[in-house]
Amino acid sequence: MNYNDYKLTEFENGIEVENIRDFNLVHILECGQCFRWIKQDDGSYNGIVRRRAANVSFKDDKLYIKGANEKDFRDIWFEYFDLGRDYSLIKEKLSKDATLKKAIEFGYGIRLLKQDFREMLISFIISANNRIPMIMKTIDALSKNYGDEIDTFIGNAYSFPGYEKLSKAVLEELEMCKGGFRCKYIKETSGVVQKDDDYLLKITELTTENARKELQKLPGVGPKVADCVLLYSGTKYDVFPTDVWVKRVMEELYFKREASLKEIQEFSKEHFGELAGFAQQYLFYYARENKIGR
DNA sequence: TTGCAGGGGTCAA
DNA sequence: TTGACCCCTGCA
Numbered sequence: 001m002n003y004n005d006y007k008l009t010e011f012e013n014g015i016e017v018e019n020i021r022d023f024n025l026v027h028i029l030e031c032g033q034c035f036r037w038i039k040q041d042d043g044s045y046n047g048i049v050r051r052r053a054a055n056v057s058f059k060d061d062k063l064y065i066k067g068a069n070e071k072d073f074r075d076i077w078f079e080y081f082d083l084g085r086d087y088s089l090i091k092e093k094l095s096k097d098a099t100l101k102k103a104i105e106f107g108y109g110i111r112l113l114k115q116d117f118r119e120m121l122i123s124f125i126i127s128a129n130n131r132i133p134m135i136m137k138t139i140d141a142l143s144k145n146y147g148d149e150i151d152t153f154i155g156n157a158y159s160f161p162g163y164e165k166l167s168k169a170v171l172e173e174l175e176m177c178k179g180g181f182r183c184k185y186i187k188e189t190s191g192v193v194q195k196d197d198d199y200l201l202k203i204t205e206l207t208t209e210n211a212r213k214e215l216q217k218l219p220g221v222g223p224k225v226a227d228c229v230l231l232y233s234g235t236k237y238d239v240f241p242t243d244v245w246v247k248r249v250m251e252e253l254y255f256k257r258e259a260s261l262k263e264i265q266e267f268s269k270e271h272f273g274e275l276a277g278f279a280q281q282y283l284f285y286y287a288r289e290n291k292i293g294r
Numbered sequence: 295t296t297g298c299a300g301g302g303g304t305c306a307a
Numbered sequence: 308t309t310g311a312c313c314c315c316t317g318c319a
Contacts, residue, residue: 032302128303134315135302180313185304222304243302288302 001086003078013153014055014066015073022087024109025058031110031285033232035123035136036160048143049080050116051159053152067153082111082234090278097271099253100279103286110281114234117200119160121193124228125185125220134178141177142166142186163194185220192218200235208236223261237277240268241284248293249283 007018029037029045037047044057044064054077055066065077078084091108095101126138139160146161146169166174167190174183193199203211208230215226227241240246242264250264251257259267272279286292 124302125304129301129312130303131301131315134313137315175313178314181304181311182313220304224303228302241302245302284302 001084003074003084006078006083008070008073010070014064015068015070017063017065017073017077018061020058020061020063020083022091022109023058023061023063023081023111024107025056027107027109027285028081028111028113031107031281032132032288033228033281034113034115035132035139046154048150048157048159050076051148051150052076053150053154053157055154079114082114085111087111090275094272094275094279094282100282103249103282106289107282107285110278110285112234112237112277112281113232115232116160117203117229117233117235118163118193120229120233121189121215121218121221122160122166122186124225124232125189126179126182127228128182128220128222128225130182138177138179142174142179145173145177163190167191167194182220185218188219189221203230204235208238211236212239231277231280238269238274240265240272240276240280242268242280243284245287245292246280246284249287252292253283 005019009016009018025045029047036049037045039045040055042057044055046053046055052072053067057064063081065073068077091104095104122142123135123139127135143158143160146165147158150157150159166186169187171183171187174187177183179186196202203214206214211230212223212226215221215229216223221229224241224243227239230236230239231241242250242261247259247261247264250267251259254267255263268276268279
Protein backbone atom coordinates (compact mmCIF):
# COMPACT_ATOMS: atom_id res chain seq x y z
CA MET A 1 0.00 0.00 0.00
CA ASN A 2 1.33 3.41 -0.81
CA TYR A 3 0.22 6.93 -1.29
CA ASN A 4 -0.92 6.36 -4.87
CA ASP A 5 -3.36 3.60 -3.90
CA TYR A 6 -5.71 6.23 -2.55
CA LYS A 7 -7.87 8.47 -4.67
CA LEU A 8 -7.97 12.03 -3.40
CA THR A 9 -10.60 14.64 -4.08
CA GLU A 10 -10.36 18.10 -2.63
CA PHE A 11 -13.52 19.83 -1.53
CA GLU A 12 -14.06 23.15 0.14
CA ASN A 13 -11.78 23.20 3.16
CA GLY A 14 -11.08 19.48 3.13
CA ILE A 15 -10.33 16.28 1.27
CA GLU A 16 -12.01 12.99 0.54
CA VAL A 17 -9.78 9.91 0.47
CA GLU A 18 -11.16 6.88 -1.32
CA ASN A 19 -10.25 3.21 -1.16
CA ILE A 20 -9.53 3.08 2.58
CA ARG A 21 -9.70 -0.42 4.05
CA ASP A 22 -9.45 -1.92 7.53
CA PHE A 23 -10.49 1.36 9.05
CA ASN A 24 -12.99 2.29 11.76
CA LEU A 25 -12.73 5.63 13.51
CA VAL A 26 -14.28 4.46 16.76
CA HIS A 27 -11.91 1.51 16.93
CA ILE A 28 -8.91 3.68 16.10
CA LEU A 29 -9.60 6.71 18.22
CA GLU A 30 -11.12 4.98 21.24
CA CYS A 31 -8.69 2.15 21.80
CA GLY A 32 -6.58 4.09 24.25
CA GLN A 33 -3.75 5.21 22.02
CA CYS A 34 -4.63 8.89 21.62
CA PHE A 35 -6.06 11.64 23.81
CA ARG A 36 -6.75 14.63 21.61
CA TRP A 37 -9.72 13.51 19.52
CA ILE A 38 -13.21 14.48 20.62
CA LYS A 39 -16.30 12.81 19.26
CA GLN A 40 -18.92 15.15 17.79
CA ASP A 41 -22.68 14.67 17.75
CA ASP A 42 -22.60 13.59 14.10
CA GLY A 43 -20.12 10.80 14.82
CA SER A 44 -17.13 12.67 13.38
CA TYR A 45 -14.10 13.57 15.48
CA ASN A 46 -12.29 16.85 16.05
CA GLY A 47 -8.65 16.53 16.88
CA ILE A 48 -5.26 18.18 16.97
CA VAL A 49 -2.25 16.60 15.34
CA ARG A 50 1.08 18.37 15.24
CA ARG A 51 0.13 21.96 14.54
CA ARG A 52 -3.10 21.14 12.73
CA ALA A 53 -6.67 20.76 13.80
CA ALA A 54 -8.96 18.57 11.77
CA ASN A 55 -12.38 17.04 11.66
CA VAL A 56 -12.44 13.47 10.41
CA SER A 57 -15.30 11.19 9.45
CA PHE A 58 -15.55 7.89 7.64
CA LYS A 59 -18.23 6.32 5.48
CA ASP A 60 -18.05 3.23 3.26
CA ASP A 61 -14.46 3.28 2.12
CA LYS A 62 -14.06 7.04 2.25
CA LEU A 63 -12.19 9.10 4.79
CA TYR A 64 -13.11 12.78 5.00
CA ILE A 65 -10.63 15.17 6.53
CA LYS A 66 -11.78 18.74 7.01
CA GLY A 67 -8.98 21.19 7.57
CA ALA A 68 -6.62 19.41 5.20
CA ASN A 69 -5.62 19.59 1.55
CA GLU A 70 -3.85 17.16 -0.73
CA LYS A 71 -0.43 18.27 0.45
CA ASP A 72 -1.42 17.79 4.09
CA PHE A 73 -2.58 14.29 3.32
CA ARG A 74 0.80 13.48 1.82
CA ASP A 75 2.79 15.21 4.57
CA ILE A 76 0.76 14.34 7.65
CA TRP A 77 -2.34 12.21 7.45
CA PHE A 78 -1.13 9.34 5.30
CA GLU A 79 1.53 8.56 7.87
CA TYR A 80 -0.57 9.45 10.91
CA PHE A 81 -3.29 6.93 10.06
CA ASP A 82 -0.65 4.37 9.03
CA LEU A 83 -2.20 4.12 5.58
CA GLY A 84 0.91 2.57 4.07
CA ARG A 85 0.42 -0.60 6.07
CA ASP A 86 -1.63 -3.59 4.96
CA TYR A 87 -3.73 -4.43 8.01
CA SER A 88 -5.53 -7.25 6.18
CA LEU A 89 -2.25 -9.09 6.08
CA ILE A 90 -1.53 -8.46 9.76
CA LYS A 91 -5.01 -9.64 10.72
CA GLU A 92 -4.66 -12.71 8.57
CA LYS A 93 -1.41 -13.66 10.29
CA LEU A 94 -2.69 -12.99 13.78
CA SER A 95 -6.02 -14.73 13.14
CA LYS A 96 -4.27 -18.08 13.00
CA ASP A 97 -4.58 -17.82 16.75
CA ALA A 98 -8.25 -18.65 17.32
CA THR A 99 -8.43 -16.60 20.51
CA LEU A 100 -7.01 -13.54 18.86
CA LYS A 101 -9.30 -14.02 15.87
CA LYS A 102 -12.28 -13.24 18.05
CA ALA A 103 -10.70 -10.01 19.31
CA ILE A 104 -9.71 -9.00 15.78
CA GLU A 105 -13.21 -9.52 14.45
CA PHE A 106 -14.46 -7.30 17.25
CA GLY A 107 -11.97 -4.49 16.62
CA TYR A 108 -11.58 -5.08 12.88
CA GLY A 109 -10.91 -1.41 12.06
CA ILE A 110 -8.13 -0.72 14.55
CA ARG A 111 -4.97 0.96 13.27
CA LEU A 112 -1.89 2.08 15.15
CA LEU A 113 -1.56 5.81 14.80
CA LYS A 114 1.91 7.18 14.23
CA GLN A 115 2.02 10.00 16.73
CA ASP A 116 4.58 12.54 17.88
CA PHE A 117 7.15 10.90 20.16
CA ARG A 118 7.35 13.85 22.55
CA GLU A 119 3.58 14.02 22.89
CA MET A 120 3.40 10.28 23.59
CA LEU A 121 6.13 10.48 26.20
CA ILE A 122 4.42 13.21 28.20
CA SER A 123 0.89 11.87 27.59
CA PHE A 124 1.67 8.40 28.87
CA ILE A 125 3.52 9.73 31.91
CA ILE A 126 0.21 11.44 32.66
CA SER A 127 -1.66 8.19 32.06
CA ALA A 128 -0.12 6.42 35.05
CA ASN A 129 -2.80 5.40 37.53
CA ASN A 130 -5.19 7.76 35.81
CA ARG A 131 -8.39 7.68 33.79
CA ILE A 132 -8.87 8.69 30.20
CA PRO A 133 -11.15 11.71 30.77
CA MET A 134 -8.65 13.08 33.31
CA ILE A 135 -5.70 12.41 31.00
CA MET A 136 -7.49 14.30 28.24
CA LYS A 137 -8.23 17.25 30.52
CA THR A 138 -4.64 17.49 31.69
CA ILE A 139 -3.24 17.31 28.16
CA ASP A 140 -5.70 19.94 27.02
CA ALA A 141 -4.72 22.23 29.89
CA LEU A 142 -1.00 21.69 29.26
CA SER A 143 -1.49 22.61 25.61
CA LYS A 144 -3.52 25.71 26.45
CA ASN A 145 -0.97 26.89 28.99
CA TYR A 146 2.30 25.92 27.35
CA GLY A 147 1.56 25.17 23.68
CA ASP A 148 1.23 27.61 20.80
CA GLU A 149 -2.08 28.93 19.65
CA ILE A 150 -2.86 27.58 16.21
CA ASP A 151 -5.32 29.01 13.78
CA THR A 152 -7.97 26.50 12.78
CA PHE A 153 -11.33 26.29 11.08
CA ILE A 154 -12.93 24.97 14.26
CA GLY A 155 -11.85 27.90 16.39
CA ASN A 156 -8.76 28.37 18.48
CA ALA A 157 -6.69 25.37 19.42
CA TYR A 158 -3.28 24.75 20.93
CA SER A 159 -0.38 22.61 19.87
CA PHE A 160 1.20 20.19 22.29
CA PRO A 161 3.95 22.00 24.21
CA GLY A 162 7.65 21.40 23.61
CA TYR A 163 10.09 20.01 26.15
CA GLU A 164 11.71 23.37 26.73
CA LYS A 165 8.50 25.04 27.85
CA LEU A 166 7.61 22.13 30.10
CA SER A 167 11.04 21.79 31.67
CA LYS A 168 11.14 25.50 32.45
CA ALA A 169 7.61 25.62 33.81
CA VAL A 170 7.17 26.48 37.46
CA LEU A 171 6.04 23.29 39.18
CA GLU A 172 3.24 25.02 41.06
CA GLU A 173 1.90 26.32 37.76
CA LEU A 174 2.22 22.96 36.04
CA GLU A 175 0.10 21.53 38.82
CA MET A 176 -2.77 23.79 37.77
CA CYS A 177 -3.17 21.34 34.88
CA LYS A 178 -4.32 18.72 37.40
CA GLY A 179 -1.59 16.25 36.65
CA GLY A 180 -1.10 15.65 40.36
CA PHE A 181 2.01 13.75 41.40
CA ARG A 182 2.91 13.25 37.73
CA CYS A 183 3.70 16.95 37.20
CA LYS A 184 7.17 16.65 38.66
CA TYR A 185 7.84 13.76 36.27
CA ILE A 186 6.67 15.85 33.30
CA LYS A 187 9.03 18.64 34.24
CA GLU A 188 11.99 16.40 35.05
CA THR A 189 11.64 14.17 32.01
CA SER A 190 11.25 17.18 29.71
CA GLY A 191 14.47 18.55 31.17
CA VAL A 192 16.43 15.36 30.61
CA VAL A 193 15.23 14.78 27.06
CA GLN A 194 15.48 18.40 26.03
CA LYS A 195 19.21 18.40 26.71
CA ASP A 196 19.67 15.50 24.34
CA ASP A 197 18.80 16.69 20.84
CA ASP A 198 19.20 13.25 19.37
CA TYR A 199 17.21 11.42 22.01
CA LEU A 200 14.57 10.06 19.61
CA LEU A 201 17.20 9.06 17.07
CA LYS A 202 19.12 7.27 19.78
CA ILE A 203 16.02 5.37 20.91
CA THR A 204 15.14 4.45 17.33
CA GLU A 205 18.55 2.93 16.72
CA LEU A 206 18.48 0.79 19.85
CA THR A 207 17.06 -2.71 19.93
CA THR A 208 13.56 -2.84 21.33
CA GLU A 209 14.80 -4.27 24.62
CA ASN A 210 17.41 -1.54 25.05
CA ALA A 211 15.00 1.17 23.97
CA ARG A 212 12.64 0.09 26.75
CA LYS A 213 15.46 0.17 29.27
CA GLU A 214 16.63 3.57 28.13
CA LEU A 215 13.16 5.08 28.34
CA GLN A 216 12.70 3.68 31.83
CA LYS A 217 15.58 5.81 33.03
CA LEU A 218 13.26 8.81 32.66
CA PRO A 219 11.28 9.89 35.74
CA GLY A 220 7.71 8.64 35.61
CA VAL A 221 8.45 6.06 32.93
CA GLY A 222 8.12 2.40 33.90
CA PRO A 223 7.68 -0.65 31.68
CA LYS A 224 4.08 0.03 30.67
CA VAL A 225 4.60 3.70 29.81
CA ALA A 226 7.81 2.88 27.91
CA ASP A 227 5.99 0.33 25.76
CA CYS A 228 3.13 2.73 25.03
CA VAL A 229 5.53 5.47 23.97
CA LEU A 230 7.41 3.13 21.65
CA LEU A 231 4.27 1.65 20.12
CA TYR A 232 2.12 4.73 19.65
CA SER A 233 4.93 6.83 18.24
CA GLY A 234 5.54 4.09 15.68
CA THR A 235 9.09 3.62 16.94
CA LYS A 236 8.85 -0.10 17.82
CA TYR A 237 6.01 -2.49 17.06
CA ASP A 238 7.22 -5.61 18.87
CA VAL A 239 6.19 -4.37 22.31
CA PHE A 240 3.20 -5.47 24.36
CA PRO A 241 2.04 -2.70 26.72
CA THR A 242 0.50 -4.57 29.61
CA ASP A 243 -1.89 -2.57 31.73
CA VAL A 244 -4.57 -3.99 33.99
CA TRP A 245 -6.93 -4.60 31.05
CA VAL A 246 -4.40 -6.48 28.99
CA LYS A 247 -3.33 -8.43 32.05
CA ARG A 248 -6.93 -9.42 32.73
CA VAL A 249 -7.70 -10.39 29.15
CA MET A 250 -4.50 -12.45 28.88
CA GLU A 251 -5.31 -14.23 32.11
CA GLU A 252 -8.86 -14.95 31.03
CA LEU A 253 -8.24 -15.95 27.41
CA TYR A 254 -4.81 -17.56 27.52
CA PHE A 255 -3.52 -18.43 30.98
CA LYS A 256 -6.84 -19.39 32.60
CA ARG A 257 -5.22 -18.29 35.87
CA GLU A 258 -3.40 -15.34 37.40
CA ALA A 259 -0.20 -14.48 35.55
CA SER A 260 2.70 -12.17 36.33
CA LEU A 261 3.68 -9.29 34.06
CA LYS A 262 6.90 -11.11 33.26
CA GLU A 263 5.03 -14.22 32.17
CA ILE A 264 2.75 -12.17 29.97
CA GLN A 265 5.67 -10.34 28.35
CA GLU A 266 7.42 -13.61 27.57
CA PHE A 267 4.25 -15.17 26.26
CA SER A 268 3.55 -12.26 23.92
CA LYS A 269 7.10 -12.28 22.62
CA GLU A 270 6.93 -15.96 21.79
CA HIS A 271 3.37 -15.98 20.57
CA PHE A 272 2.98 -12.71 18.67
CA GLY A 273 6.61 -11.82 17.93
CA GLU A 274 7.01 -8.87 15.59
CA LEU A 275 3.26 -8.29 15.62
CA ALA A 276 2.91 -8.08 19.42
CA GLY A 277 1.93 -4.41 19.35
CA PHE A 278 -0.92 -5.01 16.95
CA ALA A 279 -2.13 -8.03 18.92
CA GLN A 280 -2.14 -5.92 22.06
CA GLN A 281 -4.40 -3.31 20.47
CA TYR A 282 -7.03 -5.85 19.46
CA LEU A 283 -6.89 -7.53 22.87
CA PHE A 284 -7.06 -4.28 24.79
CA TYR A 285 -10.04 -2.98 22.86
CA TYR A 286 -11.83 -6.31 23.16
CA ALA A 287 -11.15 -6.47 26.90
CA ARG A 288 -12.26 -2.96 27.69
CA GLU A 289 -15.37 -2.86 25.53
CA ASN A 290 -16.51 -6.20 26.90
CA LYS A 291 -15.41 -5.39 30.44
CA ILE A 292 -13.40 -8.60 30.64
CA GLY A 293 -12.62 -9.59 34.18
CA ARG A 294 -14.84 -6.98 35.78
C1' DT B 295 -25.12 15.50 51.99
C1' DT B 296 -20.77 13.55 53.19
C1' DG B 297 -17.31 10.05 53.00
C1' DC B 298 -14.59 6.77 50.97
C1' DA B 299 -12.64 3.52 47.62
C1' DG B 300 -10.20 3.05 43.57
C1' DG B 301 -8.46 3.94 38.87
C1' DG B 302 -5.36 2.11 31.62
C1' DG B 303 1.60 2.73 37.05
C1' DT B 304 5.72 4.37 39.16
C1' DC B 305 8.74 5.15 42.85
C1' DA B 306 10.98 4.36 47.14
C1' DA B 307 11.72 1.75 51.10
C1' DT C 308 6.97 -6.79 47.58
C1' DT C 309 4.10 -3.12 49.31
C1' DG C 310 2.11 1.35 50.20
C1' DA C 311 1.66 6.18 48.86
C1' DC C 312 0.38 9.22 45.44
C1' DC C 313 -3.09 13.91 42.81
C1' DC C 314 -7.59 14.27 41.37
C1' DC C 315 -12.01 12.93 40.14
C1' DT C 316 -16.03 9.90 39.82
C1' DG C 317 -19.25 6.53 41.49
C1' DC C 318 -21.74 4.83 45.03
C1' DA C 319 -23.25 3.95 49.63
